[in-house]
Amino acid sequence: MSEFYKEKIGIQKEHELVQTETKWENRKGLDTDTYWFNELDTDSNIIAKYIVRDSTSIYPPQKRTISWDKIDS
Secondary structure, three states: OHHHHHHHHOOOOOOEEEEEEEEEEEEOOEEEEEEEEEEEOOOOOEEEEEEEEEEEEOOOOOOEEEEEEEEEO
16 A cells, blocks of 8 residues: 555655554545555655545545645655
């Protein structure tokens, strides 16, 4: 899964995206998965942190939206 988000965010191929936390929420017709990630460089130093929100409508058409915020560097 992190490879999918790594590509979406535009993380360098040699860097690693490590999931640190997850939260699931079903509210107002949306099923939202929230993930927290650390971006690690080739020496395993944290160089950035991200919050990724992956939302899917529970009603047809089941549109999916992925958004992210860089929260630290």
